[in-house]
Amino acid sequence: MNFNNLFQPGLFIVVLIALAIPLGRYMTAVVNGSSVVVRRIGRPIETALYKLAGVDPDAEMSWKHYALAVLVFNTLGVLAVYGFLRLQQWLPANPQGFGPMTPDAAFNTAVSFVTNTNWQDYTPESTVSYLTQMAALTVQNFFSAATGIAVVIALIRGFARHTAATIGNFWVDLTRITLYILAPLATVIALVLISQGVLQNFKSYVDVPTLQVTTYQTPKTDAQGNPVKDAKGNPVMVDNKADKQTIAMGPVASQEAIKMLGTNGGGFFNANSAHPYENPTPFANFVQMIAMLVIPAALCLVFGRMVGDKRQGYAVLAAMTIAFAVACWGEISSEQNGNPLYASLHVDQTASAAQTGGNMEGKETRFGIAQSGIFTVATTAASCGAVLNTHDSLTPMGGFVPLLLIELGEVIFGGVGSGLYGMLVFALLAVFVAGLMIGRTPEYIGKKIESYEMKMVSIAVLLTPLLVLVGASIGVLTAAGVAGVSNPGPHGFSEILYAYSSAANNNGSAFAGLSVNTPFYNNTLAIAMWFGRFGSIVPVLAIAGSLAAKKRISATAGTLPTHGPLFVVLLLGTVVLVGALTYVPALALGPVVEHLIMVAGH
Incomplete structure (x- = not known):
């Protein structure tokens, strides 16, 4: 690791936290309705929208009604996107005359964008019209992100309230998050990207x-x-x-901004964030990396403010930041060390004034290993899935890092909303384990964690690994699954494992060596995406409803403090332990054995 490889991640983390602090303060005011933007500026727009939709903004929901609203809204989103993709040949704003997407590909894409995955197994600039990009895909980039934030806000209300039967109103949360948080931030980021040279037009190619x-x-x-x-x-x-x-031309900047800000991923172009019209300068690249993580970081601070103890938010943010820094070190050092097999070919991989050194295969040469490494970690720590370099060309350990980050549940910052509610589920598991150690009923932020909450935690924690491991098993045991592998052996297994890990955890990135635009992968990955998203959201909302109904108890001498360094270590240990126990056998068959083969000189 040279100075540049240490300096750039450090600078990135400092800027990220500096921006997250004021954003967290603003977001708290928006979701609780105290912001002047909500009370005065946006009130007429909100009122008109509620009246148009027939929504009573003062009527709050139980967790069951909240979950039903989430499921119905997102099911309608799948139908709408599917319709655009199948009918775009007859719709306007299609200057290239693109035809309809195949039924299985349209189904996969619709589920993908609604679940915040944005798994793109097609070439966007030669498949999707401008209208479909804007009215279907970009709109879902906003709504899927707003859904994730709304769910975590509902969970936070469960901690903050006591003896309450409701956890908020989904329609109000969705509207305010979209109007006052996502839309203004996406507009600013889009203008910044346009100033750097990102396309934004409606011209024909x-x-x-x-x-x-x-x-x-x-x-x-x-x-x-x-x-x-x-x-x-x-x-x-x-x-x-x-x-x-x-x-290729098109409205790129507007989609690029919200795909990053909402940790959606994908891209207007098939080359994604390596395309010079999506990511033209180092500053644009830095803005995109910050955009991926700034809302997940800010939500940690929203959590502390809403529960009345800022230290709780700082503890969660500290755990995420430590894990992110370690992942950056592992990723950048693995790629900077390069492939030792090249030494036998007399290839010098040492960094010097004349060359960057390391493994530059598949990297974006404009940005080098350091920024490529930060981007790789950011996009897989979050549920973004946008890529700056080809993950298929990473060294075995360089590929191990993003794969493990995804499989840990993407709770190291994670997706907007989903990262924090995933981490809070692990926090409940951590205090439960600690309670078993000392023989006390576990507590977290004044709420007793009992059998019902732990059943819901178990569902949320175990469902995604079940989808990943069963899906990958089917992929390697069927002719249709193996047919997509272009690099057989451990690397081919890693490609299949990565695909199902990315889908079930709603990431959307890929190793890029697996041919997945087939009916088999389109359908099985869509199923993994849907249940990975909403199979976790429903138990999280059940936990929110259960906690909201409980009384808040006072801390005693035997209460485990959940705001200090000890809890940060316990929380990180729980995340890593659960990931290790669940995925180590699969990882051993993929990147681990590939690394051992490489160092053995084969």
């Missing part, structure tokens, strides 16, 4: 002359497409020249 003309030959064919042959039976060749390149 542009053909431009290339700097160099390339000539090549192809077989001549007749009107029926059959090859034409000469008298000797040899194919007749035709001279061709390539003197132009088609440049």
